[in-house]
Amino acid sequence: MLVGIIIFLLLVTIYLKYVEIYSFWRKKGVIGPTPYPFVGNYAPFIFGRLSEADLLRKIYEQYPNERFVGMYKGVRPVLLLRDPELIKLVMVKDFKYFSDRCIEQTLQLAKSVFTLKGNEEWHAKRKLMTPLYTSSKLSKILPCIQKSADNYAKYVNYLINNNIDHEIHNLQSKFMLQNVGILTFGVEIDPFFGDNELETALIETTINPHLINSPLHIANYVCPSLLKMLAPLFRIIYLRRLMSFGHYITSLINKPRDDNDMSHIFLNHMVNLKSRDEKVLNSKLHAIVNNTDIIEQTLTIALASYETPSILSGMILHELALHQDIQEKCYQEITSVFEKHNGQLSLQALNEMKYLDMVYEEALRLHPMSHVLDRRPTAKYTLPDTNLTVDKNVFIFIPTHGLQLDPKYYEDPCKFDPDRFLPENKDKITSYTYLPFGFGPRACLG
Incomplete structure (x- = not known):
């Protein structure tokens, strides 16, 4: 009773x-x-x-x-x-x-530039990342991207010649992964015809998260105060999940690199920050340059450069398959521009592909990669x-x-x-109704 x-x-x-x-x-x-x-x-x-x-x-x-x-x-x-x-x-x-932002650091990369809280700390760390996203840097990495595109074309021809069906998202993921490998880590990988250590590390760490993530996210909805109390425990669990990826990145950090080499551009940038004289960095900035932070920032950028473009490019190909007239316009424009530039990918060539850019923008409107900004x-x-x-x-x-x-x-x-x-x-689109990359100081870095 x-x-x-x-x-x-x-x-x-x-x-x-x-x-x-x-x-x-x-x-x-x-x-x-x-x-x-x-x-x-x-x-x-x-x-x-x-x-x-x-x-x-x-x-x-x-x-x-x-x-x-x-x-x-x-x-x-x-x-x-x-x-x-x-x-x-x-x-x-x-x-x-x-x-x-609303992302709980308990569940995500705690020191990622995307999840940090506090205006001063977030702003300071973002400033360290911004130099990577300039037009001059983009023009210098285009040869690496063209090499990946050539491998992509060879693989597609192989599939066609052998009458092999292939899931489009998986195909796009292979292309993006090769770019991530060379530009982020400086690692020559072959996701089209061979296995690779990088893809395994990425998938094991985040893309196929540990089963604990599911109850964690439900707990985050139902009882966030309890989750906050247990944050240190979950942080330890997440760091354990990062270990395999962390060992991989640490081995790359210790390798000699040429600063003029545009491959591994991101890792070079992060390691150079770590190597700076501490006097150059104030206390808030200096927190970004230890090995753990390099691992977390690298993983964040790698995933942002891998999964999101894979999905978007897959959706664009899907729409082009459904709209043959639009596909033909894209083909004619790309062919014309490449003939003009002797088949070479350059920033000027990309800027001349006006219709392709319109296709890209419309795909982002219809299929936004971030369905909510918080x-x-x-x-x-x-x-x-x-x-x-x-x-x-x-x-x-x-x-x-x-x-x-x-x-x-x-x-x-x-x-x-x-x-x-x-x-x-x-110009007729109402301001702040088209937000594929967000807006304002905390808009998407890329």
């Missing part, structure tokens, strides 16, 4: 706690979908019925007349922004209040022209998938139409 009473009281306490949690937006007068206990509005995603992109797009479309919507990611309050003017405030105008305020913030004050650390979501498929901003939004990005049409 006593045990039954205790269980009953415990259940009542839990129920009242969750009633309080899920009254957060109602008390602020913010409209949104009804949450469910423990999972909030994420039940379709957690139970595999919808992707997160489709879930957020569905919620976005349910409230066409609202500037923002209140929802819950598990027990976490989330403010979903729909109004481009509010998005501009968060991403650019009042960025100083929204410099942090920020969290570092202090209480009142949205202008509203009565809403957003509390510190409340998640702010900007649903790129919803915005870029909104018929209010794009006519026939599900149609693949590169002409949207003709010069005379591109």
